[in-house]
Amino acid sequence: MRAARLIKMVLLLQARPSMTAAELARELEVSERTVARDVLSLSEAGVPVYADRGRAGGYRLIGGYRTRLTGLGRSEAEALFLSGVPSALREMGLADAASAARLKVSAALLPELRDAATGVAQRFHLDAPAWYQEPETPALLPEIADAVWDDRRITARYLRKDTEVERELEPYGLVLKAGVWYLAARTQGDFRVYRVDRFTSVAVTEPDNAPGTADTGERFTRDATFDLPAFWAERAAQFARSILREEVTLRLSAGGVRRLPYVTERTAAREAIARAQSEGGPDEQGRLTVALAVESADVAYAQLLALGPEGEILAPPELRARFATAAHRTAALYT
Numbered sequence: 001m002r003a004a005r006l007i008k009m010v011l012l013l014q015a016r017p018s019m020t021a022a023e024l025a026r027e028l029e030v031s032e033r034t035v036a037r038d039v040l041s042l043s044e045a046g047v048p049v050y051a052d053r054g055r056a057g058g059y060r061l062i063g064g065y066r067t068r069l070t071g072l073g074r075s076e077a078e079a080l081f082l083s084g085v086p087s088a089l090r091e092m093g094l095a096d097a098a099s100a101a102r103l104k105v106s107a108a109l110l111p112e113l114r115d116a117a118t119g120v121a122q123r124f125h126l127d128a129p130a131w132y133q134e135p136e137t138p139a140l141l142p143e144i145a146d147a148v149w150d151d152r153r154i155t156a157r158y159l160r161k162d163t164e165v166e167r168e169l170e171p172y173g174l175v176l177k178a179g180v181w182y183l184a185a186r187t188q189g190d191f192r193v194y195r196v197d198r199f200t201s202v203a204v205t206e207p208d209n210a211p212g213t214a215d216t217g218e219r220f221t222r223d224a225t226f227d228l229p230a231f232w233a234e235r236a237a238q239f240a241r242s243i244l245r246e247e248v249t250l251r252l253s254a255g256g257v258r259r260l261p262y263v264t265e266r267t268a269a270r271e272a273i274a275r276a277q278s279e280g281g282p283d284e285q286g287r288l289t290v291a292l293a294v295e296s297a298d299v300a301y302a303q304l305l306a307l308g309p310e311g312e313i314l315a316p317p318e319l320r321a322r323f324a325t326a327a328h329r330t331a332a333l334y335t
Contacts, residue, residue, distance in 0.1 A: 009038055012024065035059075049062075093146070153218045156194075157200045167187050171183055172185055184232065247292065248297075249290070250311050250313050251288070252311050253309075268294075276291070305323075
């Protein structure tokens, strides 16, 4: 712990011209007395730490004691700092490691590039959770993230509807989608997707040939052809198609055509519009009749109400009747 703190102090002093004892104490989460003792230890170890006395004083490194990342331009440095997702790193238990890595990079950059991290943070921010929901970090996410990072097999218990099942998994990667964490894992030779918040227990699988040793778990050999972004895109598309089991026919105004992809499943809406335009296009009134794949009549009712008078349900008859009733009730409120 103390060795890591000393290294961090050196990196902090490399990244800044000078720091007071109070600033160092705040960054290192120790007392100013501990800072003074650490500075003395660094000096005794040959690190050229110099103390300036007085109100404007502080600690600084002398003699050009630093390393540099040569050839790294401003745009490259900014892109490097942009690549982090602070909230996701924090939830996976990697915030400290990421902070140390950014600090090392900052310390090694040329002085004129050291504002890259601050500049990016003030211009770009990723807010992963969806609107109107309070995100919750799955309790077992840090353990799963550790197994993913180290390629360790895990034995996990998982809630599948109302049943708890046990699986031996090779955890390949984590995906954060709209505030929800998913695990891509291989089991019995197949790649599958699991919601992390449905895991009830996770244990690293112990090697069969080394019981009782200090090994932290059995490693698996990753499939070199596995591509997490491509795998996720394919499974997400499969999932979207799999839940669209029913069909609704509706007639849209020009405004309804523009709005449909924003009130229902976007890919299904665009495919329905493209198909209708290729098969005949709008009628004399400029209205387009489309056959739209939907999850269910109830979901379609909730989504397509947002079209208002820009969309008319033609089929199925039961859904058209529900929209007619809703239209009469709405009209009565404004009569």
